[in-house]
Amino acid sequence: MPEAEVMLPEVYIQPGEALIVREPTIMRTLLGSCVGITFSIPRLQVGALCHPMLPNFPVKQRPGSVPPGGNRYVDFVIRDLARKFDSLGARRNEIQVKLFGGGDVLTMGTESTRPTVGRLNSEVALKVLEEEGFNVVASSLRGNCGVNIIFNTATGEVLLKRHC
Numbered sequence: 488m489p490e491a492e493v494m495l496p497e498v499y500i501q502p503g504e505a506l507i508v509r510e511p512t513i514m515r516t517l518l519g520s521c522v523g524i525t526f527s528i529p530r531l532q533v534g535a536l537c538h539p540m541l542p543n544f545p546v547k548q549r550p551g552s553v554p555p556g557g558n559r560y561v562d563f564v565i566r567d568l569a570r571k572f573d574s575l576g577a578r579r580n581e582i583q584v585k586l587f588g589g590g591d592v593l594t595m596g597t598e599s600t601r602p603t604v605g606r607l608n609s610e611v612a613l614k615v616l617e618e619e620g621f622n623v624v625a626s627s628l629r630g631n632c633g634v635n636i637i638f639n640t641a642t643g644e645v646l647l648k649r650h651c
Contacts, residue, residue, distance in 0.1 A: 495641065503559040505537035507571060511641035517650075518588030519633045520605035522561060522612045526568065526621075527583040527643035531575055534640025537564045541604065542611040561611045569619045579620035585645050586612055586626040587636050605629060 493511075500506055500516040500523075507526075508514070514536040516523050526535040537558060544560040557563040572582060589609030602610075609628045616623055625645070627634065632651040638644075 495639070500536050500538045502538050502540050503556065505535065505539075505558045505564050505568060507533060507535040507568070508640055509533055511639070514638040514640060515636065517633060517635050519590055519592040520588070520603065520608060522586060522588040522608045522628075523634075523636050524565065524587075524612060524616075525585045525636070525638045525643075525645055526572070527585075527640065528572065528575075528577045528581060529583075529643065530581060531577055533572075533575060533577065534638065534643070535568055535572075536638050537568060539564045539608070539612075542607040561608050562615050565612065565615045565619060565621075569621070580622065582621060583643050584616060584621045584623050585638075586616070586623050586628060587634055587645070587647060589628045590633060591629065591631045592633055 495511050495513045497513040498506060500514055502521055509532060516538045521538055521540045524537050539561040540559045542561050544557060544563040557567060589605040591603045591605045627647055632649045635648040637646040
């Protein structure tokens with residue numbers, strides 16, 4: 488007799504949100520210039536997805552403080568999730584990180600010498616992930632298309648659909 492297919496709960500992560508789950512879940516989000524970062528910790532059966540919208544938190548924060556809206560910023564949300572993973576007993580070298588988005592979807596077809604929000608988001612994400620000791624195992628960054636990502640926390644797999 489074939490095994491019954493297990494239906495996993497599904498969660499949509501909005502811009503500026505981050506979520507850690509401790510049970511198998513399908514996490515989805517739609518990205519343009521924002522970045523989506525998935526974190527998978529198989530040993531702990533933990534998965535997380537964040538959808539920050541802007542590169543840098545505008546104000547120096549006090550250690551241990553959680554400002555409202557901090558998850559909207561790439562640097563803040565990565566560091567905040569890192570602290571939460573530490574409290575769960577995760578080792579940074581065991582966390583599988585995948586990074587998506589950062590597209591130039593807001594440009595109006597004109598060349599500019601100023602970096603786009605998508606480019607800044609991508610660059611800051613890579614820099615802060617490295618500073619925090621995370622290893623990015625897969626990524627699909629930049630371009631001028633939006634992307635839809637579907638993250639299965641049970642397997643760590645991420646499906647990516649481009650929207651041009």
